[in-house]
Amino acid sequence: MDKQKLFQLLERVGTLLRAEERKSATTLNLHPAHLQVLRYLAQCNRYSDTPMAVSEYLGTTKGTTSQSLLVLQRQGYLRKKSDPKDRRVVHLELMPKGRALTRKLALLANKEKTLAGLATAELQVTQQVLERLLCDLQKANHHRTFGQCHTCRYLLTTHDKQLFRCGLTQELLRAEETLKICQDHAFPSPSRSLEITAN
Numbered sequence: 359m360d361k362q363k364l365f366q367l368l369e370r371v372g373t374l375l376r377a378e379e380r381k382s383a384t385t386l387n388l389h390p391a392h393l394q395v396l397r398y399l400a401q402c403n404r405y406s407d408t409p410m411a412v413s414e415y416l417g418t419t420k421g422t423t424s425q426s427l428l429v430l431q432r433q434g435y436l437r438k439k440s441d442p443k444d445r446r447v448v449h450l451e452l453m454p455k456g457r458a459l460t461r462k463l464a465l466l467a468n469k470e471k472t473l474a475g476l477a478t479a480e481l482q483v484t485q486q487v488l489e490r491l492l493c494d495l496q497k498a499n500h501h502r503t504f505g506q507c508h509t510c511r512y513l514l515t516t517h518d519k520q521l522f523r524c525g526l527t528q529e530l531l532r533a534e535e536t537l538k539i540c541q542d543h544a545f546p547s548p549s550r551s552l553e554i555t556a557n
Contacts, residue, residue: 382466386459391418391426393463396435399452400460403507403538405527407450411541415504435459493545503543508536511546 376390383390398415399407406415413423427450430436435456441447452460473481496503507513512525513536522531526542 378466382463385466386462389426389429391416391422392430392435395423395426395430396452396456396460397463399436399450400457401539402504403531403535403540404449405524406504406539406541408448409450412450414502414541417501430456502541503545504539504541505543505545506537507531507540507543509545510540510543512542512544 379390379393383393386393394416395412398412402411402415409420409423409427412418412427413420416423418426427436427438431438433455434453436450436452438448439451441449476484493503495501507522507524513531514523514525516523516530520533522533522536523529524531
């Protein structure tokens with residue numbers, strides 16, 4: 359097994375994806391960093407839509423993140439709003455223009471075409487391997503997982519199949535909200551099942 363070759367392949371895939379991102383950004387008169395912010399906000403949950411979470415997810419400094427947010431706010435892609443429970447906390451919300459752009463980005467990415475050459479079994483194996491690699495890298499570098507709620511150890515089921523509860527905040531989550539990514543996500547330990555019922 360040539361591990362060096364594997365890393366070269368991963369690096370090359372990353373380079374090509376970044377090149378496509380730059381192309382999309384140029385088409386939209388934005389910087390690639392701005393697109394990354396918008397993509398993140400389109401997939402994060404309501405606990406993770408803060409400037410700090412954006413900075414941590416993207417691995418950028420607070421200053422760089424602030425500059426990107428300022429540009430996007432001025433151009434009408436997002437807005438800032440204070441947390442009703444804690445006025446010191448600022449949340450970021452995509453405006454209609456921002457949501458429309460993230461949908462356009464999904465079309466430009468053409469992910470279906472990119473993966474069209476792989477069989478279902480190959481896609482499943484590839485996903486499993488990449489998930490394991492990502493998890494190992496996050497652990498090694500002490501990064502948060504930013505996983506989807508439905509894979510989190512803190513997610514609790516309720517008697518209503520369309521409602522769940524976050525074990526950290528104790529707040530109810532709709533089924534569609536569990537598909538969002540969260541800064542407080544943690545994978546369950548092997549001995550613990552997610553099938554826990556909240557009272």
